[in-house]
Amino acid sequence: MFSRRELLLAVFALAGLAAALAWALGRGTLPPADFTFANGTEVKSLDPALVTGQPEGQFIYAMFEGLVRWHPETLEPLPSGAERWEISDDAVTYTFFLRPEARWSDGTPVTAADYAYSLRRFLDPRTAAEYGFLAWTLKNGRRYSGGGSAVRPGDTVEVELNLPTDAINTLRGEIERGTLVALLDNDGKELSAEQLEELAAAEDADPTAWTFVVEIDGQRQSYRYADDDAAATDAPPEGVAWCRQVLLDFREVGVKVVDQHTLQLTLENPTSYMLTLLGFYPLFPMQQACVEKYGSPQWTYVENVVCNGPFVPQFRRFRDRTRLVRSDTYWDRENVALETVDVLAIEKVNTGLNLFLTGDVDWIREAPAQAMRVMLNEDPPRDDINPAPMLNTYYYLLNVERPPLDDVRVRRALALALDRDELCGRILPSGEQPAYSLVPPGLQGYDPPTFVPADMTGADQLDARLQEARRLLAEAGYPEGRGFPRLEIMYNTHEGHQLIAEVIRKQWERNLGIVIKTRNEEWGSYLTSQRQSRFDICRKGWIGDYADPNTFLDMFVTGGEQNNTNWGRSRYDQLIRDAAAETDPTARLAMFHEAEEQLMEELPIIPIYFYVSKNLLKPHVRGFYNNIQDYHPLWSISIDREGATPNDFLKGRP
Amino acid sequence: MIAFCVRRLLWMIGTLWVVFTVSFFLIRSVPGGPFDGERELPKEVERAIRAKYHLDDPLPVQYWDQLTSMATGDLGYSLKKDIAISKIVAEGFPVSAALGLLALTFAMVLGLTTGVISALFRGTAGDVALRLAATIGIALPNFVIAGVAIILFVFWLPLLPAAGWGSPRQIILPAFCLGAPYAAYVARISRTSMLDVLSQDHIRTAKAKGVGPMRVALVHALRGAMLPVVSFLGPAVAGILTGSLVVEQLFAVPGMGAHFVNAALERDHTLSMGVVMLYTTLLYTMNFLVDMSYAVLDPRVKLE
Numbered sequence: 001m002f003s004r005r006e007l008l009l010a011v012f013a014l015a016g017l018a019a020a021l022a023w024a025l026g027r028g029t030l031p032p033a034d035f036t037f038a039n040g041t042e043v044k045s046l047d048p049a050l051v052t053g054q055p056e057g058q059f060i061y062a063m064f065e066g067l068v069r070w071h072p073e074t075l076e077p078l079p080s081g082a083e084r085w086e087i088s089d090d091a092v093t094y095t096f097f098l099r100p101e102a103r104w105s106d107g108t109p110v111t112a113a114d115y116a117y118s119l120r121r122f123l124d125p126r127t128a129a130e131y132g133f134l135a136w137t138l139k140n141g142r143r144y145s146g147g148g149s150a151v152r153p154g155d156t157v158e159v160e161l162n163l164p165t166d167a168i169n170t171l172r173g174e175i176e177r178g179t180l181v182a183l184l185d186n187d188g189k190e191l192s193a194e195q196l197e198e199l200a201a202a203e204d205a206d207p208t209a210w211t212f213v214v215e216i217d218g219q220r221q222s223y224r225y226a227d228d229d230a231a232a233t234d235a236p237p238e239g240v241a242w243c244r245q246v247l248l249d250f251r252e253v254g255v256k257v258v259d260q261h262t263l264q265l266t267l268e269n270p271t272s273y274m275l276t277l278l279g280f281y282p283l284f285p286m287q288q289a290c291v292e293k294y295g296s297p298q299w300t301y302v303e304n305v306v307c308n309g310p311f312v313p314q315f316r317r318f319r320d321r322t323r324l325v326r327s328d329t330y331w332d333r334e335n336v337a338l339e340t341v342d343v344l345a346i347e348k349v350n351t352g353l354n355l356f357l358t359g360d361v362d363w364i365r366e367a368p369a370q371a372m373r374v375m376l377n378e379d380p381p382r383d384d385i386n387p388a389p390m391l392n393t394y395y396y397l398l399n400v401e402r403p404p405l406d407d408v409r410v411r412r413a414l415a416l417a418l419d420r421d422e423l424c425g426r427i428l429p430s431g432e433q434p435a436y437s438l439v440p441p442g443l444q445g446y447d448p449p450t451f452v453p454a455d456m457t458g459a460d461q462l463d464a465r466l467q468e469a470r471r472l473l474a475e476a477g478y479p480e481g482r483g484f485p486r487l488e489i490m491y492n493t494h495e496g497h498q499l500i501a502e503v504i505r506k507q508w509e510r511n512l513g514i515v516i517k518t519r520n521e522e523w524g525s526y527l528t529s530q531r532q533s534r535f536d537i538c539r540k541g542w543i544g545d546y547a548d549p550n551t552f553l554d555m556f557v558t559g560g561e562q563n564n565t566n567w568g569r570s571r572y573d574q575l576i577r578d579a580a581a582e583t584d585p586t587a588r589l590a591m592f593h594e595a596e597e598q599l600m601e602e603l604p605i606i607p608i609y610f611y612v613s614k615n616l617l618k619p620h621v622r623g624f625y626n627n628i629q630d631y632h633p634l635w636s637i638s639i640d641r642e643g644a645t646p647n648d649f650l651k652g653r654p
Numbered sequence: 655m656i657a658f659c660v661r662r663l664l665w666m667i668g669t670l671w672v673v674f675t676v677s678f679f680l681i682r683s684v685p686g687g688p689f690d691g692e693r694e695l696p697k698e699v700e701r702a703i704r705a706k707y708h709l710d711d712p713l714p715v716q717y718w719d720q721l722t723s724m725a726t727g728d729l730g731y732s733l734k735k736d737i738a739i740s741k742i743v744a745e746g747f748p749v750s751a752a753l754g755l756l757a758l759t760f761a762m763v764l765g766l767t768t769g770v771i772s773a774l775f776r777g778t779a780g781d782v783a784l785r786l787a788a789t790i791g792i793a794l795p796n797f798v799i800a801g802v803a804i805i806l807f808v809f810w811l812p813l814l815p816a817a818g819w820g821s822p823r824q825i826i827l828p829a830f831c832l833g834a835p836y837a838a839y840v841a842r843i844s845r846t847s848m849l850d851v852l853s854q855d856h857i858r859t860a861k862a863k864g865v866g867p868m869r870v871a872l873v874h875a876l877r878g879a880m881l882p883v884v885s886f887l888g889p890a891v892a893g894i895l896t897g898s899l900v901v902e903q904l905f906a907v908p909g910m911g912a913h914f915v916n917a918a919l920e921r922d923h924t925l926s927m928g929v930v931m932l933y934t935t936l937l938y939t940m941n942f943l944v945d946m947s948y949a950v951l952d953p954r955v956k957l958e
Contacts, residue, residue, distance in 0.1 A: 017755055030820070045736035052691070125702040130689075132699050145699070203697045297736030318737060318745045320819055320908035346817070347912065348903045354804060354816035355906075524686020524921050531694060561694040 033340035034639055037363035038352040042319045042345040046300040048284040049122045049129045060281035062324055062634045063307040067096050068279040072636040073625035075547055077275040091270035091583045098261040103329040104287050105312045112263040118285040119255050131282035139254030139266045148207025148246045155180050156249040159214060159223050162231035162242050168295040173244050178216035212246045270583040273548040280546060310336045310635040319345050337638030362618045372614055373429035383619045386653045387430040388626035389442055391544035392611035396537050400604050401566040409476040411603040415451060416469035417511040421459040427503050430614050435607035439552045442628050446549050446589050451600035466511050473512055481513030488517040491539040492526035533564050549592040556599055567604030617649045624649045666938045673934045678717055681923050688733040688921040707733060729928040734920050739928040750897030750909030757833030758894055765840025773848035774871055791838025797900045800831040817906040828905040832898055836890055843886055848879040880951055888944035892937040
């Protein structure tokens with residue numbers, strides 16, 4: 001019936017199918033871990049210095065440990081890598097006494113040199129750490145990060161020489177130390193101090209085109225930048241040597257190894273949140289030997305990585321799961337309850353929810369909005385859900401250079417005419433809170449000023465607010481919205497943002513009689529438009545990096561990277577600067593208060609709502625607490641299926 | 655035959671080069687870059703990052719660098735994940751391919767059977783019902799099929815796991831959802847072409863010679879009716895083997911499909927390029943195999 005050739009083809013096809021199936025199933029199933037959770041999208045990297053996201057943070061907190069760690073509930077910095085510390089009276093010098101029993105996962109002790117190495121690497125411009133600015137709190141940290149464009153004649157500098165092109169990419173070239181004598185531009189002309197400042201102010205400095213004249217041991221030597229490829233093939237110009245980069249001498253930076261177990265950090269300014277910051281994962285240490293043996297990113301691969309945290313990775317399947325096991329060398333391993341943890345990379349929140357509901361995972365960070373609403377309204381109340389306030393604000397940026405938004409009365413009218421209670425009650429599913437300030441409530445000692453008097457923020461005061469809004473709009477020349485130009489709300493393409501923008505558009509139309517358009521842009525173009533201030537009104541959300549008003553308020557200094565509103569006030573800038581230098585915590589918070597008052601007075605932004613966390617957690621999980629940073633370290637988590645309910649997570653539930 | 659293969663290979667290299675060039679410039683012409691985020695980076699940091707990934711090189715230099723490294727088979731590192739693109743492909747492609755093969759087998763078996771039955775019993779209630787099912791299968795996007803399947807087989811009848819990858823039970827639902835639209839297409843195509851072939855002279859001759867109806871349908875007619883199905887299969891195989899964003903995301907399958915969309919959205923230039931080139935190669939190879947198989951299936955076709 002069939003020819004031999006056809007039969008052969010059929011046999012091949014069947015064999016191929018069988019092989020594919022055998023392969024697909026050959027991975028087999030694993031015994032379940034003690035604790036399994038959905039961690040959002042696959043992580044970008046496991047290099048503490050290079051990552052920025054929440055899923056990455058979850059891994060770093062499990063695998064690495066910093067000088068301090070945060071209390072899982074109160075977020076208070078607790079001794080961990082450092083056993084204790086001393087802070088000088090002027091609050092700029094911190095001396096950390098490291099825990100002598102702390103070990104890397106290869107058994108070697110964690111030393112002050114490891115911390116110094118990691119901080120230097122973090123600040124090195126060649127590392128290109130996105131969170132690098134956090135270490136600018138260290139003395140001269142910012143200048144070190146600035147590389148060649150931040151050094152000035154007279155500075156002591158370090159010149160990093162080139163390495164062969166096949167060198168491991170994390171190795172540093174040989175370092176020459178000396179004093180910078182002069183900087184020459186591309187034509188060999190000396191750059192004056194004024195020129196350098198001008199270039200720096202315009203962010204236009206290009207050190208790769210300069211010649212650095214450095215005096216080393218009394219000898220003058222000129223250097224020019226070249227990457228390792230060019231240095232290997234091209235001869236440098238007469239009398240010049242190639243180098244990778246010129247940096248401020250790291251010995252000028254406030255990081256000092258006193259002895260094997262003592263590390264001294266000197267800060268640029270007394271920074272009251274420094275201890276908290278040191279518990280934030282980007283500042284965690286890594287082992288120099290490991291990083292330099294394998295290079296980046298290979299050193300973070302499961303088979304190579306050496307870490308000092310409570311867990312070590314056992315295997316990682318890209319975009320599937322990573323298994324963590326308790327580290328045998330961790331100093332506090334007796335108090336780590338979980339032996340194995342599976343971290344699932346789940347891109348879709350719906351999928352995460354399905355896995356949670358079928359009992360395959362114990363914790364998901366987020367459920368879809370509609371599901372949140374349904375689950376929160378269940379009766380009797382569910383024992384696995386408890387949204388809690390977070391250090392996140394959702395707000396709109398106003399471009400104050402575009403009329404009529406240059407008129408503060410218009411901005412205020414827009415801010416007043418929003419019915420945030422309608423938005424939070426009917427549109428947002430999880431009990432998000434109306435925002436009348438930029439800084440969310442809940443920071444110790446800081447009561448954020450609102451842009452309307454506190455007694456006017458209630459849901460029942462809507463009419464009073466609307467009246468005021470209409471009055472202001474009329475005063476600005478647009479009675480009942482007549483003649484008001486058509487403004488546009490820009491947001492990135494996302495169902496949630498669209499819904500909010502539509503509701504706000506309708507509210508403004510209804511309450512002020514003005515016509516508003518909405519425009520969505522895909523993520524990349526949205527960011528570009530935002531950066532270039534090509535918008536009237538633009539949505540934005542901000543997650544506080546650390547529990548301090550500064551993480552919100554320093555965004556709006558004149559020309560700040562996150563301040564795309566074109567708004568800037570010298571008084572505001574001054575307050576933020578002064579607060580950075582202030583040692584008295586009360587006076588410092590008062591400065592922030594005054595700064596935020598000014599921000600709320602002039603309203604280059606419209607605060608809309610404060611986020612809440614949307615965790616779903618199985619009732620048998622203990623040691624998991626709600627907190628404003630949504631920080632849930634694995635070392636505090638344990639499983640108890642018999643214990644009393646409710647668990648720690650449900651604490652404070654209404 | 656050999657000349658045919660060599661010619662096609664040369665064409666393939668040319669095609670790959672054109673696709674590379676067009677993609678390279680298209681990718682870079684859209685606004686936004688791989689390192690843009692909600693947080694705008696300080697200038698020092700941004701400059702350092704751009705230098706690290708050679709994004710500050712002039713475009714022609716970047717083009718040449720990437721073209722030469724790609725020509726030597728080095729796809730480079732993803733800009734958004736700390737992992738080599740060859741590793742992403744090595745981990746993801748077999749998963750997508752295994753899932754795809756299963757889905758395809760399912761699609762072929764179901765599609766061909768219903769298509770042939772439909773054609774043989776043309777105009778009956780059964781034919782109408784099968785055609786209706788096929789139309790629905792084509793019209794319904796697979797996230798709807800997946801949603802319904804999850805509600806039915808995960809929550810109402812807790813037979814199958816909701817998501818994940820590794821055990822046989824975890825493959826059933828995604829393979830079904832991935833294969834369903836293809837099954838519907840195959841059913842429609844095979845029905846039409848079967849009807850077409852059944853009305854031809856050689857079928858009448860076969861019947862006149864006294865060949866049984868089963869043998870006429872399965873041997874004499876089906877072989878000719880397979881040609882349009884095979885033409886459809888070429889591109890379909892390339893598509894199905896490289897995975898599907900929707901099905902992979904919904905069932906948390908660690909395949910390749912998601913990269914096609916995510917890499918573009920995240921401006922991961924190197925990964926975008928890697929998956930585009932992979933897909934081009936695969937598509938080209940599949941079409942080549944289809945052309946080859948014509949010679950096997952249809953004695954009238956000669957490769958030249």
